[in-house]
Amino acid sequence: MEDFHYKTHEGVSAVPWTAAAPPSRILIMRFHAIGDVALTFPALSWLRKRWPESRLEFLTMAPAGESALSLPIFDDVIIEPSPEGKVERIRFALRAAHLLRSRKFDLIIDLQRNWVSRFIRRACMSRSYTEFERFTPVPAARSVLKALEDGGMHGASHHFPVPITMDALSAARARLDASGYVEGAKLIVLNPAGLWRTRNWPIENYVQLGRLWREREPVQFMVLGTERIRAQAALFKRELGPNVIDFAGKTSLAEAFAIVRFADVIVTEDSGLMHMAWAAGVPVVALFGSSMHYRSSPEGKHVICLHSGDLPCGACMDPECRFADVHCLSRYRPDMVLEAAQALLSRPELPTRAVNA
Numbered sequence: 001m002e003d004f005h006y007k008t009h010e011g012v013s014a015v016p017w018t019a020a021a022p023p024s025r026i027l028i029m030r031f032h033a034i035g036d037v038a039l040t041f042p043a044l045s046w047l048r049k050r051w052p053e054s055r056l057e058f059l060t061m062a063p064a065g066e067s068a069l070s071l072p073i074f075d076d077v078i079i080e081p082s083p084e085g086k087v088e089r090i091r092f093a094l095r096a097a098h099l100l101r102s103r104k105f106d107l108i109i110d111l112q113r114n115w116v117s118r119f120i121r122r123a124c125m126s127r128s129y130t131e132f133e134r135f136t137p138v139p140a141a142r143s144v145l146k147a148l149e150d151g152g153m154h155g156a157s158h159h160f161p162v163p164i165t166m167d168a169l170s171a172a173r174a175r176l177d178a179s180g181y182v183e184g185a186k187l188i189v190l191n192p193a194g195l196w197r198t199r200n201w202p203i204e205n206y207v208q209l210g211r212l213w214r215e216r217e218p219v220q221f222m223v224l225g226t227e228r229i230r231a232q233a234a235l236f237k238r239e240l241g242p243n244v245i246d247f248a249g250k251t252s253l254a255e256a257f258a259i260v261r262f263a264d265v266i267v268t269e270d271s272g273l274m275h276m277a278w279a280a281g282v283p284v285v286a287l288f289g290s291s292m293h294y295r296s297s298p299e300g301k302h303v304i305c306l307h308s309g310d311l312p313c314g315a316c317m318d319p320e321c322r323f324a325d326v327h328c329l330s331r332y333r334p335d336m337v338l339e340a341a342q343a344l345l346s347r348p349e350l351p352t353r354a355v356n357a
Contacts, residue, residue, distance in 0.1 A: 012113065014130040016152030022051040023106030027124065028074075030111040031061040032082060034253065034272030036140065038067055039298070040111050041279045042158035043144045048073045049159060057103070059096060059120070066253040067276060070168035089116055097123035109151060111144060128152065137294050158300065160351040161281030164258055172258035179245045185218040186264045188341075189277065192232045193225050194269030196319040198290035201269060201329045203232060209267065209334040210240045216338075222263065223248045224256045225273055265341055270296055278303065281351030285341045289329040290316050302351055304344045306332050 017023055028044060030037050037060060048056060057076040058068055065079045078099075083092045093116045101124050108121045108129040121129055130151025133143045141158065148156035181187070190210065194200045213219050220243050223233040227249035237244045251259065257276050260266070265283040268274040270291040278284050278298035286297055286305045292315045293307035308314030308328035316322070 012131045012133050012150075014147075014150040015128045016130065016150065017107050017128040018152055022054050023128070025055045025057070025103060025105050026051075026107045026109065027057050027059060027100060027103070027105040027121075027126070028109045028111065029059045029117045029120065030065075031059075031117070032064045034064045034067065035275035035296075037064045038257075038272065038275040038279050039141045040144050041068070041071065041073065041162040042160055043141070043148060043156060044073050045159040045162045046157050047148065047153060048163075050153065050155075057105075059100070063253060064272075067257045069254045070165050070258055072163050072165055092116065093119045096120050100124055107151065109147060111147060137292075139297060139299050140295060141299060160279070160300070160302070161261065162279045164261065164280075168254065168258040169261070172255065172262065175247075175251075175255070175259060176245070176262060179247070180243060181245065181262075182218075182220050182243065185220040185243075187220050187222055187262060188213065189222050189224060189260060189263045189266035189268070189273075189282075190236060191223070191225065191229075191266055191268035191271060191273050191277075193229050193271035193273060194287075194289065194291075195271070196290065198316070198318055198321050198326055198328075199269050200289070200326070201287045201332065202326075203235065205330075205332075205334050205337070206232075206236070206267070207239045209337055210236070212334055212338050213341075214240070220245065222246075222259075224251065224260060225249070225271075265345060267337060267341060274298065283341075283344050283350055285337060285344060287329060287332060287337070288315075289326060290318055290321075292317060301347060301349045302344070304340050306337070306340065 108126045111132040222245040233248035266277045288307035297305040
């Protein structure tokens, strides 16, 4: 099959599906990270609707792939441990190729596009395939759509919100009710989860934002995420009162994906939860400091991105600010972020959420 491929950009290749009938069996590969896995879901939700009779199987890795477990998009989710080191990666590639080759996939959608995923794809000898462009300077979610288009899935688009099972949705609502969820109050996720200091909006700004918001309307705040933001969650509870719902370090990824659907809006740094909320159709106010917004920021009518692209030092990707003030983020005052959030929430075309759409 390699002799008949056509080239796209940066060495990416594809053999598009051209038959009138849809493929019977499709393998999709995306291994990591949490946000990179989640941002594939809206396009794959569109694919599920495009070819409802096709069997979609998703090969991924823990822990990132656990967010796929409550999604009815896939007929099978294969989650492998994340390998450490080259020897373990070779073993994973051999194990996955052995497991999947007998399934005889008609089409493989490689949204990872590294040597491991290419080895698995070639071992499976599928009739058609397509690959993700990793290095083009466009948002990654748009590159997912490009991969589908290159693979013959014309008209690919994002479907919001990504569907979720009713069992997962009901369990999420029960967790919220047990944690003091107030019906009728606007539920706002505060997500200070940027990996580096140059991705962190000042924590005192979150507190001031919460106070300003509370003065305008009935609101409730929620924190979701890993143990890494437990200290920030505790600070919010001290400063913003007991009606802060603290789930930091207390949910699985699949549970967090279901719970976040009940939020009215998320104010977030560049993180995995940002992409999960975006996929869930939740309005997103994204604060991008050193991150490459042109590669990582979510897009759509339910997104406002406050980024650093207008600065000479913007999108530097440095973990420490060369000027020691992280001005690219600190310049966005709490009142400015509040105005952005309320402008976003006033848009008439926001996705319907918290339903199995």
